[in-house]
Amino acid sequence: MPDLRIADVRITPIAFTDPPLLNNAGCHQPFALRSIIEVETEDGVIGLGESYGTKALIDAVVALAPSLRGLPVTDLNGLLARARAQDMGGITGYFGVQALLPRVVSAIEVAMWDALGKALNMRVCDLLGGQVRARVPFSAYLFYKFAGHAGQDADDWGEVLTPEQLVGEAQRLVDSYGFEAIKLKAGILEPEAEIAGLEALRAAFPKAPLRIDPNGGWTVETALKLLPRLTGLVEYLEDPTKGIEGNARVQAATDIPLATNMYVVADEHLPANMAQGAFRVILSDHHYWGGLKASRDLARICEIWGLGLSMHSNSHMGISLAAMTHLAAATPNLTYDCDTHYPWQVDEVIEGGKLKIEGGSLAVPEGPGLGVTLDRAQLARLHRNYLDCGYTRRDDETEMQKHQPGWSFARPRY
Numbered sequence: 001m002p003d004l005r006i007a008d009v010r011i012t013p014i015a016f017t018d019p020p021l022l023n024n025a026g027c028h029q030p031f032a033l034r035s036i037i038e039v040e041t042e043d044g045v046i047g048l049g050e051s052y053g054t055k056a057l058i059d060a061v062v063a064l065a066p067s068l069r070g071l072p073v074t075d076l077n078g079l080l081a082r083a084r085a086q087d088m089g090g091i092t093g094y095f096g097v098q099a100l101l102p103r104v105v106s107a108i109e110v111a112m113w114d115a116l117g118k119a120l121n122m123r124v125c126d127l128l129g130g131q132v133r134a135r136v137p138f139s140a141y142l143f144y145k146f147a148g149h150a151g152q153d154a155d156d157w158g159e160v161l162t163p164e165q166l167v168g169e170a171q172r173l174v175d176s177y178g179f180e181a182i183k184l185k186a187g188i189l190e191p192e193a194e195i196a197g198l199e200a201l202r203a204a205f206p207k208a209p210l211r212i213d214p215n216g217g218w219t220v221e222t223a224l225k226l227l228p229r230l231t232g233l234v235e236y237l238e239d240p241t242k243g244i245e246g247n248a249r250v251q252a253a254t255d256i257p258l259a260t261n262m263y264v265v266a267d268e269h270l271p272a273n274m275a276q277g278a279f280r281v282i283l284s285d286h287h288y289w290g291g292l293k294a295s296r297d298l299a300r301i302c303e304i305w306g307l308g309l310s311m312h313s314n315s316h317m318g319i320s321l322a323a324m325t326h327l328a329a330a331t332p333n334l335t336y337d338c339d340t341h342y343p344w345q346v347d348e349v350i351e352g353g354k355l356k357i358e359g360g361s362l363a364v365p366e367g368p369g370l371g372v373t374l375d376r377a378q379l380a381r382l383h384r385n386y387l388d389c390g391y392t393r394r395d396d397e398t399e400m401q402k403h404q405p406g407w408s409f410a411r412p413r414y
Contacts, residue, residue: 003043004073004119009065009108010038013053014382015389016347018315019155021143024187024215025409026396030149031389032315036349036379037061039111041073047115048374050319050349051107051287055392060088060104073112073119076293080105099266102290109291110323110370117369124323124370128296128330135361136328137337139211140179141313141344142170142201144188150402161189163200170201173343178359181209181235181337187217191414195229202233209337213238216262219412223250230256236281236308236336239263242412248278257281259336261312265289274305281308281336287320292327303333310336318342318350321362322370325355329364349382351375 015031022028033053040046051057067082088100117124125131144161147154160169170182182201186194191214198212216239218226223240230237231254238259240250251258259281264273265288273279282302286295302309309331311324321342328334337360348354350372355362365371397409 003041004116005042006039006068006071006073006112007042008038008040009061009068009111010040011058011061011065011107012036012038012379012383013058013386014317014349014379015053015385015391016315016317016345016382019157019344020146020149020399020403021185021344022145022188022400023143023185023396024217024411024413026398026400026407027146027403028315028396029391029394029399030152031385031391032345033386033391033394034315034317034320035061035107036317036319036374037107037111038374039073039108039115041115041119045115045119046374047073047111047113047118048319048370048372049107049109049111049114050317050323052103053386054394056089056100057103057107060086060100061107064104064108068108073115076109076112076291079109079112080290102266102294103288106287106289106291106294109293110286113292114369121368123364123368124292124326125330125364128292128327131329131364132332133329133334135359135363136325136334137181137361138177138179138340138342138357139181139183139337139360140170140173140177141339141341142166142173142182142184143344144185146403150399163197166197167200167204170205174205177343177357178361179337180360181211183211183213183238183339185215186212187214187413191218191222191226195226198230198233209235211236211238211259214240216240216242216411217413219414220246220249222412222414224253227254227256230254238283244269244272244276244278248276251278251280257308259283259308259310261285270301279307281310283310283312283339285312285314286323286327287314292323295327296331299331299333308335309333311338313339313341315341315345317345318348318355318372319370321355322350322365322372325362325364326370347378347382349375349378
């Protein structure tokens with residue numbers, strides 16, 4: 001039996017190129033930040049994780065790491081107990097200051113699962129209860145975008161600000177990856193213009209399930225006014241307005257399921273959501289729910305309460321995508337195609353390059369654990385990007401002001 005005790009925990013911040021994608025909070029910066037976590041056991045097995053690249057998370061993982069030495073990689077309760085003993089504070093989130101703890105736990109917990117799988121020669125999806133689907137479906141994730149970053153030439157995608165340009169972006173993603181469902185990141189343009197974009201997508205892709213995510217950018221009144229045009233057009237409406245109470249008012253007025261990755265993002269939000277009937281679909285994200293086990297627990301809660309379930313995504317690399325895929329493959333009640341930013345990323349930190357999404361879905365990576373291996377040359381290159389770019393947190397508002405001086409963040413905006 002291999003020695004499954006932790007000898008070391010390491011975190012390496014990285015930065016990778018990101019297009020000027022738009023959202024309610026502003027514009028993506030030229031580099032997106034992530035962190036790569038390595039959990040090494042006493043007999044040299046290395047498990048991999050990936051998380052956010054903000055300084056607060058990096059500092060918290062570094063502070064926690066020494067207390068984890070000697071902990072078995074199977075001891076998830078021990079990980080949580082040691083994390084709770086740290087004074088981690090919080091990070092700015094949609095509910096104000098949100099707990100940093102589950103994000104730190106998740107970053108390390110995924111690497112512990114990977115190390116366990118490698119030590120036992122088992123896949124993470126089998127450790128999580130067994131594979132229930134051969135492939136995990138993902139959706140085309142559409143963004144309005146500028147032609148290029150401020151002061152830079154246009155990128156390969158070019159400008160996307162009109163319905164015609166939006167259809168062209170969708171066609172490229174569908175042709176390249178075979179996506180069936182299509183999601184539009186909204187809350188940027190005037191709502192009527194964004195609905196016109198959805199209607200253009202429906203004309204171009206008559207059978208595609210559509211969804212729209214205003215990121216809480218509409219007032220309750222605007223959302224209510226738009227419901228007749230959205231009825232029969234979208235499979236769900238994601239976070240149309242701000243807060244559980246506001247979205248409960250919208251949900252009460254429509255049969256369109258409301259989905260969220262903004263306002264039900266922790267255990268303590270679930271009772272209020274169920275009491276008020278705000279959201280019928282939860283977009284899980286193991287990075288902020290506290291890891292793979294916590295996300296499986298959330299799936300069971302959704303099943304018990306009759307809630308739909310899918311997965312949220314942020315700009316990420318292949319380690320994160322592999323973890324999402326193992327989790328989704330082992331989750332019976334995954335009711336909608338998952339989100340992923342992955343097609344927008346050109347860099348990669350795993351050996352063999354980018355994972356291949358084909359036919360709109362991704363097979364579970366082959367091999368034990370997560371089935372991915374760290375490319376140390378790329379890790380070094382992307383870490384150098386992090387050191388050189390000077391970013392320590394994501395700041396979409398400041399980036400947007402480079403394109404539109406005087407612009408300021410507002411939620412709701414319309």
